[in-house]
Amino acid sequence: MSELRWDPLKNSWVIMTLGDSRRPQQFLQKRLGPCDPQGSDYERLQMQDANCPLCSGNEGRTAPEIIACRPQGSAPNEPGWNVRVIPNKFPALRIEGVLENRAEGLYDRMNGIGAHELIIETPDHNKSLADLTEAGITDVLKAYRSRMLDLRKDSRFRYIFVFKNHGVGTSSNVSHSHSQLMAVPLVPPLIANELEYCRRHFQQKERCLVCDLIRQEQQSKSRIVSDDGNFIVYAPYASRFPFELMVAPLTHHHDFAQQSDQQLQFLARTLRDILRRLRSTLRDPAYSLILHSSPPRHARMGRPDYWESLPYDYHWHIELAPKLTRLTGFEWGYGFHTNPTSPEEAAEFLRSAEPESE
Amino acid sequence: MSELRWDPLKNSWVIMTLGDSRRPQQFLQKRLGPCDPQGSDYERLQMQDANCPLCSGNEGRTAPEIIACRPQGSAPNEPGWNVRVIPNKFPALRIEGVLENRAEGLYDRMNGIGAHELIIETPDHNKSLADLTEAGITDVLKAYRSRMLDLRKDSRFRYIFVFKNHGVGTSSNVSHSHSQLMAVPLVPPLIANELEYCRRHFQQKERCLVCDLIRQEQQSKSRIVSDDGNFIVYAPYASRFPFELMVAPLTHHHDFAQQSDQQLQFLARTLRDILRRLRSTLRDPAYSLILHSSPPRHARMGRPDYWESLPYDYHWHIELAPKLTRLTGFEWGYGFHTNPTSPEEAAEFLRSAEPESE
Numbered sequence: 001m002s003e004l005r006w007d008p009l010k011n012s013w014v015i016m017t018l019g020d021s022r023r024p025q026q027f028l029q030k031r032l033g034p035c036d037p038q039g040s041d042y043e044r045l046q047m048q049d050a051n052c053p054l055c056s057g058n059e060g061r062t063a064p065e066i067i068a069c070r071p072q073g074s075a076p077n078e079p080g081w082n083v084r085v086i087p088n089k090f091p092a093l094r095i096e097g098v099l100e101n102r103a104e105g106l107y108d109r110m111n112g113i114g115a116h117e118l119i120i121e122t123p124d125h126n127k128s129l130a131d132l133t134e135a136g137i138t139d140v141l142k143a144y145r146s147r148m149l150d151l152r153k154d155s156r157f158r159y160i161f162v163f164k165n166h167g168v169g170t171s172s173n174v175s176h177s178h179s180q181l182m183a184v185p186l187v188p189p190l191i192a193n194e195l196e197y198c199r200r201h202f203q204q205k206e207r208c209l210v211c212d213l214i215r216q217e218q219q220s221k222s223r224i225v226s227d228d229g230n231f232i233v234y235a236p237y238a239s240r241f242p243f244e245l246m247v248a249p250l251t252h253h254h255d256f257a258q259q260s261d262q263q264l265q266f267l268a269r270t271l272r273d274i275l276r277r278l279r280s281t282l283r284d285p286a287y288s289l290i291l292h293s294s295p296p297r298h299a300r301m302g303r304p305d306y307w308e309s310l311p312y313d314y315h316w317h318i319e320l321a322p323k324l325t326r327l328t329g330f331e332w333g334y335g336f337h338t339n340p341t342s343p344e345e346a347a348e349f350l351r352s353a354e355p356e357s358e
Numbered sequence: 359m360s361e362l363r364w365d366p367l368k369n370s371w372v373i374m375t376l377g378d379s380r381r382p383q384q385f386l387q388k389r390l391g392p393c394d395p396q397g398s399d400y401e402r403l404q405m406q407d408a409n410c411p412l413c414s415g416n417e418g419r420t421a422p423e424i425i426a427c428r429p430q431g432s433a434p435n436e437p438g439w440n441v442r443v444i445p446n447k448f449p450a451l452r453i454e455g456v457l458e459n460r461a462e463g464l465y466d467r468m469n470g471i472g473a474h475e476l477i478i479e480t481p482d483h484n485k486s487l488a489d490l491t492e493a494g495i496t497d498v499l500k501a502y503r504s505r506m507l508d509l510r511k512d513s514r515f516r517y518i519f520v521f522k523n524h525g526v527g528t529s530s531n532v533s534h535s536h537s538q539l540m541a542v543p544l545v546p547p548l549i550a551n552e553l554e555y556c557r558r559h560f561q562q563k564e565r566c567l568v569c570d571l572i573r574q575e576q577q578s579k580s581r582i583v584s585d586d587g588n589f590i591v592y593a594p595y596a597s598r599f600p601f602e603l604m605v606a607p608l609t610h611h612h613d614f615a616q617q618s619d620q621q622l623q624f625l626a627r628t629l630r631d632i633l634r635r636l637r638s639t640l641r642d643p644a645y646s647l648i649l650h651s652s653p654p655r656h657a658r659m660g661r662p663d664y665w666e667s668l669p670y671d672y673h674w675h676i677e678l679a680p681k682l683t684r685l686t687g688f689e690w691g692y693g694f695h696t697n698p699t700s701p702e703e704a705a706e707f708l709r710s711a712e713p714e715s716e
Binding site (some may be wrong): 027201232338 | 362364365366367368369370371373374375376379380381382385386450462463464465492505518520522523538540542546547548549551552555556559568570571574578594595596597598600639640641643646648649677679682685686687688690691692693694695696697698699700701703704707
């Protein structure tokens with residue numbers, strides 16, 4: 001079982017494993033190789049080929065699917081799908097139970113109530129998101145949307161994370177291309193901050209901050225990687241990581257889950273292009289893709305005034321960053337990043353990336 | 359040259375390299391080994407033994423020392439020291455120049471003015487901080503204090519970071535045991551947050567938040583690793599990382615730089631003990647050590663009321679965390695951590711660690 005814990009000095013919540021805590025020996029086992037203290041992702045990638053439970057044909061080895069995209073009209077939990085959503089086998093949070101929010105002296109705790117799902121992006125073990133067709137990526141995005149719309153009916157959940165770690169050691173240790181979704185009973189700190197900064201900007205200017213940022217980027221041009229009239233991709237002015245990218249719709253909207261099929265198709269086109277540019281420029285780097293969208297309306301919790309302006313002041317977007325450097329104590333200890341590659345140069349490299357052969 | 363850049367969507371500053379940006383090819387070169395995409399720290403460790411510029415005897419290969427602890431009364435930049443402070447060869451920030459803070463449309467920028475120094479903890483290449491004697495560690499802490507007191511005379515600097523990455527790939531790529539110090543023209547986000555939460559607590563209760571946390575930990579006992587009456591070490595209730603530790607003086611004080619020789623000696627004793635416990639429990643893990651102390655008085659910048667209560671409401675401390683897991687997009691993208699080891703179990707393991715033979 002896990003629980004959510006809050007510390008007053010950091011004012012932030014942590015998902016904490018209890019009972020089945022990882023013990024020192026388990027960290028040591030991962031350090032057997034001569035190279036990486038955390039074990040190698042590439043080793044895992046090769047190891048898990050044969051018996052991958054996420055592969056087509058092995059549907060019986062996962063929990064029953066929640067939804068799937070089955071263009072061939074096949075039966076649930078059988079081959080024939082191209083996107084499949086299943087509960088995470090080792091969920092950080094569990095969906096059963098009552099949300100108990102209580103104090104423990106100066107601390108706060110909540111039961112680890114939530115949802116944790118895997119979105120399997122392709123039946124093919126050897127394909128990554130960048131290998132899929134535009135239609136294939138669109139189906140993945142539709143699965144995101146569908147699960148977000150379903151889970152926000154549960155009023156216990158105040159935020160739904162959708163993210164993807166490619167080539168990065170994740171808790172699931174699964175190399176088959178997938179995204180993750182988590183529904184949690186609180187709004188995460190960095191989203192709450194963005195909501196706050198966007199709201200302040202809107203109150204002052206009656207304009208969306210992200211719309212303003214996009215206009216400024218379009219004028220200066222130096223940090224733009226692509227702009228097809230539907231979605232813009234640019235390297236943020238204060239990028240925290242080398243080759244960090246902002247992917248945003250040109251049409252203002254606060255909520256990813258309300259995007260049309262057409263918009264998702266435009267997004268798929270943009271993502272496919274940018275993932276392939278990253279791959280050819282940086283030779284298939286590990287990366288993370290992070291969806292930033294607004295919380296559901298019920299998350300406003302007694303602050304209706306605060307959340308009423310949300311459709312106007314927040315602008316959904318995706319953060320995309322290859323993992324080229326390590327976060328050290330300086331970054332996590334002070335919240336202060338150093339970036340050895342300027343966003344202007346990163347954008348220049350990605351703009352001039354040679355298109356990959358199809 | 360570098361600059362500091364601020365993004366309104368994150369409301370955070372980043373130190374950005376300009377001009378000598380790291381290019382894609384430089385990231386690829388690091389990926390030559392079969393294992394770790396970021397290259398192996400252990401490889402570096404072995405590589406740099408022979409010609410290490412931080413070793414005793416090679417003083418001429420670094421910039422002239424800023425200060426050194428030379429119990430044998432030897433001449434500057436000659437052997438005979440046991441702690442030596444030098445400017446970083448590849449500083450993220452430079453000390454020369456005028457701090458220009460200006461807008462660039464919606465963004466802000468400052469010249470990359472600051473100091474970046476290395477504190478060499480021992481003349482011996484094969485020793486780590488945990489190998490030093492209590493007196494040796496005390497000398498390292500005195501060097502921290504001395505440099506903080508000196509650099510805060512410069513009113514351009516509003517915060518002085520002192521941190522150490524052991525076994526973690528850092529920008530300097532140097533394996534010889536050292537700490538880093540950076541003076542920057544702003545208060546880093548996580549410190550500003552702590553100052554704010556501590557101030558709110560003090561305003562409400564007229565008590566220090568950290569003092570209250572320590573009292574609660576002493577009552578519950580389950581998360582305490584050691585408490586010798588001078589310094590307490592405990593695993594925080596909402597630890598973000600497995601085996602994360604809080605090291606705090608029992609005597610309330612806001613400012614590390616004002617600690618007495620006696621206090622630094624007590625701290626050295628505690629650090630030595632806890633680093634050796636981590637080493638025996640987790641087999642010399644990579645770790646980061648992060649000093650959290652108050653900003654200098656001139657950092658209050660037109661908000662005298664805000665900073666006047668600082669000596670009462672802030673409590674300096676050290677964050678210590680072995681690097682056993684990787685930060686993924688979930689952590690840096692949402693500011694939300696998952697921790698697979700409960701602090702109660704982590705504390706239990708460290709409490710029962712066998713003492714290393716001397």
